[in-house]
Amino acid sequence: MSEWRLYEVFVRSKHGLNHKHVGSVHAADNEMAMENARELYTRRNEGVSIWVVPSETITASASDEKEILFDPSEDKVYRHASFYKLPDEVGHM
Amino acid sequence: MYAQMVETGTKRLKTLEEMSPEERDFQEKVDAETKIEAKNWMPDGYRKTLIRQISQHAHSEIVGMLPEGNWVTRAPTLKRKLQLMAKIQDEAGHGLYLYSAMETLGADRDEEIQKLHDGKAKYSSIFNYPTLNWADMGAVGWLVDGAAIVNQVVLQRTSYGPYSRAMVRICKEESFHQRQGYQILLDMMREGTQEQKDMVQDAINRLWWPALMMFGPHDDESPNSQQSMVWKIKRKSNDELRQMFIDQTIPQLEFLGCTVPDPDLKWNEERGHYDFGDINWKEFYDVLKGNGPCNRERIATRKKAIDDGAWVREAAVAYAAKQKQRADKAA
Numbered sequence: 001m002s003e004w005r006l007y008e009v010f011v012r013s014k015h016g017l018n019h020k021h022v023g024s025v026h027a028a029d030n031e032m033a034m035e036n037a038r039e040l041y042t043r044r045n046e047g048v049s050i051w052v053v054p055s056e057t058i059t060a061s062a063s064d065e066k067e068i069l070f071d072p073s074e075d076k077v078y079r080h081a082s083f084y085k086l087p088d089e090v091g092h093m
Numbered sequence: 094m095y096a097q098m099v100e101t102g103t104k105r106l107k108t109l110e111e112m113s114p115e116e117r118d119f120q121e122k123v124d125a126e127t128k129i130e131a132k133n134w135m136p137d138g139y140r141k142t143l144i145r146q147i148s149q150h151a152h153s154e155i156v157g158m159l160p161e162g163n164w165v166t167r168a169p170t171l172k173r174k175l176q177l178m179a180k181i182q183d184e185a186g187h188g189l190y191l192y193s194a195m196e197t198l199g200a201d202r203d204e205e206i207q208k209l210h211d212g213k214a215k216y217s218s219i220f221n222y223p224t225l226n227w228a229d230m231g232a233v234g235w236l237v238d239g240a241a242i243v244n245q246v247v248l249q250r251t252s253y254g255p256y257s258r259a260m261v262r263i264c265k266e267e268s269f270h271q272r273q274g275y276q277i278l279l280d281m282m283r284e285g286t287q288e289q290k291d292m293v294q295d296a297i298n299r300l301w302w303p304a305l306m307m308f309g310p311h312d313d314e315s316p317n318s319q320q321s322m323v324w325k326i327k328r329k330s331n332d333e334l335r336q337m338f339i340d341q342t343i344p345q346l347e348f349l350g351c352t353v354p355d356p357d358l359k360w361n362e363e364r365g366h367y368d369f370g371d372i373n374w375k376e377f378y379d380v381l382k383g384n385g386p387c388n389r390e391r392i393a394t395r396k397k398a399i400d401d402g403a404w405v406r407e408a409a410v411a412y413a414a415k416q417k418q419r420a421d422k423a424a
Contacts, residue, residue, distance in 0.1 A: 003410065006196070023259070024193045026202070028406075029413035040186050044266075062132060 006055040007033040009040075011047035019051050027052075096149040097217060097309040097381065101142045101320040123325050128254040131197040139324050142317075143253055144198050145214075146326060148205040151191035152216035156209075156391050158184045160224040160233060169227060176273050177230060183270065187263045194255040210396050212383060219307050221385030222300065228281060228289070232296035234274015236304040236342070242267045243338045244308070252325035275345065282349050294351050301353045305369075306377045308335040314374075339367050 004026040010019035022041045027033035033052040042050065061069055077083050086093060109117055115134050122129065129135055158181045165181070168174035192202050208214035219237055224230065245267065249260045278296075281289045309315060309331040321327040329337075339358075346353060357370035379385065 004406075022262075023190055024196070025189075028409035029416060032409060032413075039182075040189055043182070043186065060132070 004028050005033070007037070007052040008055050008058060009033075009037040010051040010053070011037075011041055012049040013047050015048055019049065022046075024055060025052070096146045096153070097215065097307070098315070099142060099146040099149060099317055099321065101317040101324075102138050103317075103320040106319060106323055120323075123252050123323075126252075126325075128257060129252050130254045138320070139326070140198050142321060142324070142326060143256065144195055144200045144205070146321075147191050147195040147198075147256055148200065148208075149215050149217075151188045151195060151205075152209045152214060153220065154184050154188035154191060156216045156220045156395060157237075159391055159394055160220055160222070160387075161230060163224050164227065164230050167227070168230075173230075173277070180234070180270050180273065183266050187259075187266070190259040190262055191256075194253075194259045197255045206399070210392060210399070212392065215381065217307055218377060218380040218385065219300075219303050220391060221380050221387045222303050223387055225299070226292045226296060228278065228292040228296035229300070231274045231277030231281065231293065232300045234270050234272075235278060235345070236274075236297070236300050237307070238267055238270040238274060239342060240304050240307045240338050242271060243334055243341070247328045247334065250325075250328050256326075278349055278351075282351070293349070297346070297351050298354045301355070302372065302376075303380075305335055305339070305372055306380075308332075308338070310374065310377070336366055339369055343367055 005028075006024055006026055007030075008024050009022050011022050012019045025033055025036040025040055027036050030052065034050060037050050037052050041047070073079070107116070109120065112120060116136055119129070119133075119135060119139075122133075129139075161177060161181050161184075165174060165177055168177055192205070195205065196202060205214065209216065219240075224233065242264065245260050245264050249257055249264060251257045251260065278293050281293050285293070312318060312330045312332045315331055318327060318330055322330070343353075343358070355370045357368060359368055361368045380388070383389075
């Protein structure tokens with residue numbers, strides 16, 4: 001089965017929600033990947049929509065890139081609403 | 094426990110000072126309960142131990158379908174047959190979630206399955222016992238899945254992210270297994286004939302000790318546990334888990350109106366736990382070595398399933414290649 005492609009499976013659990021990664025399946029083609037994903041990950045109403053994506057087509061950030069990619073956002077506290085202190089009298093904003 | 098005696102390759106635990114900077118970073122992350130993900134650096138021993146444990150766990154789910162498969166065509170009613178098939182399909186699913194988690198560590202599924210077929214990889218000792226009467230389907234669901242739940246609920250907090258997430262999914266489904274098993278027994282005890290009630294007791298008599306063996310050897314006989322606990326692959330020791338299982342199961346047993354084949358079993362007020370008799374460890378090691386009642390049959394059945402399905406897998410690849418060729422030509 002190793003010669004079969006590996007697919008990552010994403011399931012939308014309810015209308016209005018995002019697809020979420022749930023795991024992977026092996027399959028000979030896209031159609032079979034969809035069928036396998038359905039059998040494996042949605043046996044109990046877990047979803048209303050499935051995406052299957054060949055794993056090799058996903059570009060992921062490497063774990064050692066964490067600082068390069070995400071550090072700059074930490075010193076930009078002014079991007080958060082909580083940075084702006086307003087007097088209580090203004091009420092909820 | 095679905096994984097018993099997982100080799101870690103460590104003789105002695107390293108102190109933080111003895112570790113390389115990478116190892117120390119890793120251990121500090123584990124200590125802080127940060128989940129380790131596939132692309133993170135991890136010690137070689139951690140990776141290998143996880144591959145062994147997850148593959149053993151997956152093999153157990155897959156081989157675990159066989160004792161139940163024995164009763165699909167013999168289930169007493171259509172309702173019971175459908176329930177049993179749903180449960181067996183879940184076990185297949187659990188095996189596949191786990192193989193997927195194992196693959197994130199760089200292990201190859203086919204290779205690991207080959208190891209099982211060559212007798213180099215283990216699976217839980219429990220599945221080497223035969224299922225001789227219909228009540229065994231109840232007792233397997235209640236006791237075997239019950240023991241698995243005790244272990245797996247704790248494993249939801251295991252340090253490796255993909256393994257932990259597979260466990261969360263599996264635990265959700267296991268409680269259906271245990272409840273359907275217990276209900277089979279309850280029905281037989283409440284509405285059954287004397288012969289059917291005797292069947293229930295007989296099933297419990299045969300499966301009780303093997304179910305307790307699922308948790309593996311005593312802590313002092315389990316040299317690999319220490320390392321697995323430090324890595325937080327394991328979260329509770331074999332003896333702790335076994336005691337938890339006994340404590341929660343005995344009241345359910347009494348409700349059924351049955352007994353376990355252990356004259357030493359009694360509530361210990363002082364400890365707040367049940368005391369229980371000695372486990373026959375010789376039997377445990379014999380079964381693990383491949384000499385249980387059904388070891389050869391189980392592996393032979395798995396091999397046959399893979400061999401008989403070869404043409405389907407080949408056809409699927411050929412079909413996919415042909416479809417691709419056609420699509421390429423049309424483009």
